[in-house]
Amino acid sequence: MAGAHKKAAISHAASMTSALTLADLGTGQKGIVVGIGKTDDTLKRRLTAFGIVRGTEIELDRTAPMGNPRTYSLLGYQLSLRNEDARSILLRFE
């Protein structure tokens, strides 16, 4: 994963304070969903219905002009999410 190494500095900084989340991915970088952290139940259900469950591979595609929201590729489709919601999705690298 060459992309992962390039962005290692960013994700390292994030992992120093807390676990890696979807909001920490760099463009083109991929991660595997570990789970959904503490968040309200409604959001959790919505994320689950969009296929965000343990083991799903997810990649950051692009960021909107004002830095938020971002679009991600998963399960062969594109989903856009706000960063504050992406922060509740826990990831690990392949």
Next chain:
Amino acid sequence: MTHRPNLFTAMLIGNPNCGKTVLFNRLTGDHGTVANYARVTVARRSCQVKHRGAVLDIVDLPGLYTLNGRLPEERAGRDALHFEHPDVVINVLDAGNLHRSLFLTIQLVEMGRPCVFVLNMIDEARSHGITIDTAALSAALGGPVVETVAVDGIGVPEVGDAIHALSERPESWRAPLIHYDADLEAAIAHVQTIIAELHPGILDAGQSRWMAIKLLEGDSELLERESEHKALIAEVHAACQDLEAHHGEDCATMIAHARFSFIESLLGKVRTLTSSPNRWSQLTRQLDNVFLHRFVGLPILAGLMWLMFQATFTLGAIPTTWIDNGMQALTKVVDDLIPPSMVHDLMVNGVMAGVGGTIVFLPNIVILFFFMSVLSETGYLARAAFLLDRLMNSFGLHGKALIPLIMGFGCNATAVMATRTIESQRSRLIAILAAPYVSCSARLPVFILFAGAFFGDWAGTVVFALYATSIGVAIGSAILFDRMVVAGKDEPFLMELPPYRRPTASSLSHHVWDSAQDFLRKVGGVIIIGSIAIWFLQQYPTAPASMSASDRLQQSYLGQTAAAVTPVFAPLGFGWKDSIAILTGLLSKEVVVSSYAVLNAQDKGSDGLRKSLSAGMTPPVAISFMVFVLLYAPCLSTVAVIRREAGSWRWAGLSFGVSLVLAWSLAFVTTIVGGLLV
């Protein structure tokens, strides 16, 4: 379910944007609204069709991603399936997006209703190197699988056949069993036993299993319904806590994970990919590199909007002259045909002038709707929501409010209805109150008439600027209402970005035809009535023939009304004709133009109307007038829809009152500032 022996109910269900509405239209011959973004069906529709001697009642339900959701339309969909017992469920799946689509499918098959599975947009999937073994999929899911390209009608008769066959032989349906983790299965079996004891003889094994799973998933409504069975609820809670302690995951997550694992292994058997699934939409990626670019994305959005209004104005001008000439010729015929009388004057100076003055804007409206449907069907509107969410969010608007607001460019009443897709009541109310400021197509004739009369070559740009103002005011009002309305929690923004799709000629022409029909219906209804009313009010009470034309007008009912309201508008620089036009525009904003046409009936044709307008006003006042018409009072039907959707007259009244104050203040500022500049 008791019904006629050969009447069968089939409900269409699937993810948003999977082509359900297209399939519904194809199956029923009806025409709903189709777009390439999530959630077009805000209310359900149904239609009965004859199929090989049977009658199929086809119901189109709103698109949803899960049966566990808490969106109003998700509940509506689930309740329809659960309580109305359709004979067949038609599960529409986006063939290119099976992995996520099948999540809903699993929930449907667990419910136990017989299902027909429709793999729609199969052509798109094939072109991206996806092949699906339908026989194997059918065997795994227990029901018929039909491949379709609904937009072209391919496979649609087969869907009808499958619905019919399954309705007549529901026993041929074999619901597959989704296996969960051993601990979870033990919990399901345990809860299932309790349910079976509580509802003896009512539920079969499949239904009690489904209920057990739903309870363990924490379905709040089902939990509520069963709340009198305290022992059951206590057992469910205990089982959930037990599982969570053992697995480090809550029950709902475990169940969802198991379902996705089932889907993954199923897809492994039935789907062949010749390329990596994340790479298949190269074209979409390349287009997004431009349209969603960090720096050029927003300028392109602004440019496309400008182009749309410019084209609406300039392209529309060509057929407008034809219609104008046609109307003048027709007026001439009527003029010659009817002998001089009251009927003659009513027809020529009332009806013909009013209709002729308004109908010339048909091309502009058709062109605007054409561009809007191109934007929505290609998938660009979803991109616009993505580009602007951050900005909208800072104004208290939800990114999802963008689509209803853009629909507002067509019609505000539709926009208010479309806010149903916003989950949180608070965000929705803000969107409802902001929607009337979006300039609907009914204001377009006013802008085109005035911009054309006063600004010549700059007319297109002036119209664009008015649209920009309308967006600015919509945003400003959202900020205002955001502060005023009780504080609440923001809704998360989760939106699927569909691949770009080529709009189809059939649905584009349907959109355009619909908008034309709607406009012509208005011309035939409210415009004729308004024109006749204005004509009568300016003719009566009858004055002696010796009186000059302007004196006669002043003592007419219309003149008297004008005298009463003109002082209110005088500071804005509006004359009495303008005041009258504004009053009549409360009915519907196109009436503003037809009123002018009747008031200036002696000046024939739209050129004459333009000349008499530019004689009576200065350009700054013309801008001020357009600003006033843009902002003041939503039309009657929008007020009624606001009342219905927001739930009380209080909100409709608030919207009405605030808009009047806003319109007057901004128009006043425009007149003053404009006066200083010129």
